[in-house]
Amino acid sequence: MTQYFPQRTALALKHVFLVALASGTVLLGASLPAYAQANDPAVVTTDPAAASVSDASGPVASAAAPETAAPQNAGDEAVTVTDSQENDAVPGTPQPEDEQKPVVSAPVMFDPEMVIDRARNLAKAPFENPHRELPDVLANLGSDDYDQIRFKSQRAFFNPDNSDFSLELFHPGNMYDVPVAINLVRDGEVQVIPFSAGLFDFGKTGLSGNDFSTQGYAGFRLRYPLSNVDSSDELTRFLGASYFRLQGEGQSIGQMARGLAIDLAGPTGEEIPVFKEFWIVEPKKGDQTITVYGLLDSARVTGAFRFDIKPGTRSQADVKANLFFRDGVEKIGIAPLNGMFLFGEQRRRSFDDYRGEVHSSDGLLINNGRGEWLWRPLDNPVHLQMSSFLDENPIGFGLLQRDRNFDHYQDLDRRFDRQPGYWVKPKGKWGKGHVELVEIPSPSETNDNIVAYWVPETKPVAGGEMTMEYSITAMRDGGGLHDLAQATDTRLMRIASQGDDDAGRARFVLNFAGGDLDYFIKDTKNLHADVSASEGKLENIRVMPDPENGGVRVFFDLVDDSDAASSNLRVFLLHKDKVLSETWTMPWVF
Template sequence: MTQHFQQHSKLPLRRVLLGAAASALIMIGGPAAIHAQESDPAPVPQSAEGNASAPVSAPVPASGQTAPAEQTADTAASPEDTVENAVSDAEKQPNVSKPVMFDPAMVTNLARNLAKQPFVNPHRELPEALSALSAEDYAQIRFKSQRAFFNPAETDFSLELFHPGTMYDVPVTINLVRGGEVQVIPYSAGLFDFGKTGLSGNDFSTQNYAGFRLRYPLSDVTSNDELTRFLGASYFRLQGQGQSIGQMARGLAVDLAGPTGEEIPVFREFWIVEPKDGANTITVFALLDSERITGAYQFDITPGNRSQADIKAHLFFRDGVEKIGIAPLNGMFLFGEQRRRFFDDYRGEVHSSDGLLINNGRGEWLWRPLDNPQHLQMSSFLDENPIGFGLLQRDRNFDHYQDLEKRFDQQPGYWVTPKGKWGKGHIELVEIPSPSETNDNIVAYWVPETKPTAGGEMQVEYSVTATRDGTGLHGMAQATDTRIQRLASQGDEDRSGTRFVLNFAGGDLDYFIKDANNLRADISASKGEVRNIRILPDPENGGVRVFFDLVNTGDATSSNLRVFLLYQNKVLSETWTMPWAF
């Protein structure tokens, strides 16, 4: 059974607005240094005594230490100094141990062991030159594309790194896995173009990186499009063909919008497996850490028209957690066609997603349009073994947005598909009041009914697909538009009301419109009275337009609304649902 609850809160926004934190430093131990020269590792550097250092050997350093980078990418050896020769030279030297070979169990063991240790805040104080950067200045620091990792003759994927700065104050360790061998990428300023920031002469060698992105030719064989990026806290983005950068997903949400404040996990370390020749999937492993939770993640990322990330997470709990959010999705909604809040803006709509779609365990499809409410609003949809949910951008008409830079009409929607049985719980939607589009004020995630306890573990698998409007997820008519109009009272005994105007289109709706007398709208309200129901064919937009008025006939403060279309007894559409405050 799916139930919907609405909750308003006046918590301070500074405790609930979604910050983008960065990530910290954990090492497997003794990995060799990777350099971007010709996308190959640099040869093994010589020590002061003339002995070669081991490529991935040496004793395993303590957590938080990195192998020294004696040679930067700018001074890397010439291409003829191959990896094979470097390893051969190293084997001639005494006391050289073998390379560290990667095993996914290593990441799981790191997370398990880290959960047994006291939490150490991964955020560090950046040099003022980096911490004082504005978002615009930080955007000028660009990775030099010609220094991207991976051999273009063997794979279409390429790897670029993000520099620390501004809000990204957690040093992230990034490893490559090549031929099964772990190789760390040491910091190198030579990998970056600092633009007009004036930072090119600074020494930031102790800062490590802030994150990374993967590129792939999504548009055509000659393109170099962004496929995914991992930057800040546990956030990541995913794009498919013809999509622009939009909303985000993240690894985990902890006590989001709760009374004690949100706990924000970070990805502290990554292992990126170099794709084999011709592979169309790339695998990324990640170590997650927060005050009460650690986790080992695996992302199998496949580019395409609808790029997809298949995700496995193994979580470990230092302490109990009141509310854990699985597969969280982040969006932005400033205003849309319903115009429940007004902004002085030349654009008709400003949002990265316009609704939450749910396919619950009973097979019902629910569509919940998003809002930028006056107060914090939380909606819960009780469920058991959900089939899927996602934040979607259904409106693809550029004329509705008129934004040539953000291209909201091209931004992806994200669809989460659980793998296995997730049991009982609820999908939670958090809508945070926001005066600006700079805030990601929409979050949706799954909350298990069973709360994690100290010393416990949890494993979960799911996929995140970067879709457009969700077409193809089901064959029914979609709720495409929501418009709202306040109605003034017409006399002393008449109460004011609200008129809702909904558009449904797609599926087999146009076929059944031919017999409009047997087409009806099932409309229900938990409080108040529904009046003046009408259904009209919409030749301009396709489908039909449904009108109804809601009048508060009592002292209720809010009402939960549901609308779906039927032909005789056949359900033709998904169910539109919305909480309404009188």
């Protein structure tokens, strides 16, 4: 069952990206600092006072431990670091026997339960707003200037002789105004990555002479040779709030996923959680999967996330989230996906643009608990639209980019034809709830105005806990998910009334292709479309082969002969009694 709710109030399009709270936090012991490599990987010693890393631009970071440990969260063990750790002892230099040797605390051994305990304890403590004021030169950076600040690729973390993965960091600035603590897990030990401006090329921003040593990082990205053995392609990035991206072979940067959505498009306003700390497990030689742990925080929810990320033609992230609630939440969004849809082939709104289509995804695909496949084309509506697809134990859902024809976009910069779609596959039984689709009116492609996520029927309460597991796969058009024909195009036009006795109508033209359709297409007398509308009258239903595009084309008119404000439409193809296609569904506002 689909419920559609048109809303007549405009929704603010400003996206507030939150990042993290603490930078370089010492956790549960004296974590060792980790350093980026300069051509050859840096050696991290067991004595923090004995290591330093330099490149041509000067010292990158001092390995000396800080005088004072960063503030501890509830449940953390306090660490005392003595002044003697600041001495710059040269490795191998004899020390007088009567001098007191530096005090070096035992290394912290990483345990995934540590992150879960941190999230649980954090939920028992008052929420602290992670935003802080950046220096003006960083806060006032425009998007283009911020993009000029690039991590020096030759300083990437992980030894290239041991791993095909590499780790790069993001500098704070622009909208990224809170630091993220980033740790490596090497041989089971936690190693903090201290901030170093020497890891960045500031381009033409004029910022290279500034000291940003207290700012912390904004996030990170992982690279992997997706295209060929010599390439270094972006596999994933975690940057801003709880957002992350995932790319597969031949895919360009497009839509985003999130860790969590809280009261999105609700009457009280959206609460935006952030990933405040990460632990990245350094891969061993031959590893095809890299694991990232994240600590999430917001006013009412904390979370411990695990991401097992496997690169490939269809890169995949297996996600496990342990959620803890400081307070009750009216609507929790699980596995949220963010897309952008400005206009498409249906041209329901007019834009003065040289491109034929502008979108990062063109439809929502759902495989519900009854085994039905639903395709919902996206729209840039005049008013906020929210659609709910009621379900129990969903099998999967995702925002996909089906149109892969470059000629339809003509955009050499953003390459919409190469941007990935995301498919979410739940693990275990998710129970009752609904997939919710939010479509926000947008005048510009700079706004991610499409969001889809799962909403459990049971609302979280204060002190409650929730565990969710799922996978996110970056794919192209969703081919291979099922063997039915796909709904590939949605075109429409309004036909004005021709007099007092003639009601207004809308004409729909749908294309279906793939599956077994080509096998049955010759028997057109037994090929028909099942078309239904919750309101209005259907006329002129036709099915005909489409030799130019392949598959078949379905025509029908929806006549406005009722007082209803909208109608829910459904269309699927059959040969006799055999279902040949997924179900196309769409709300229509008269």
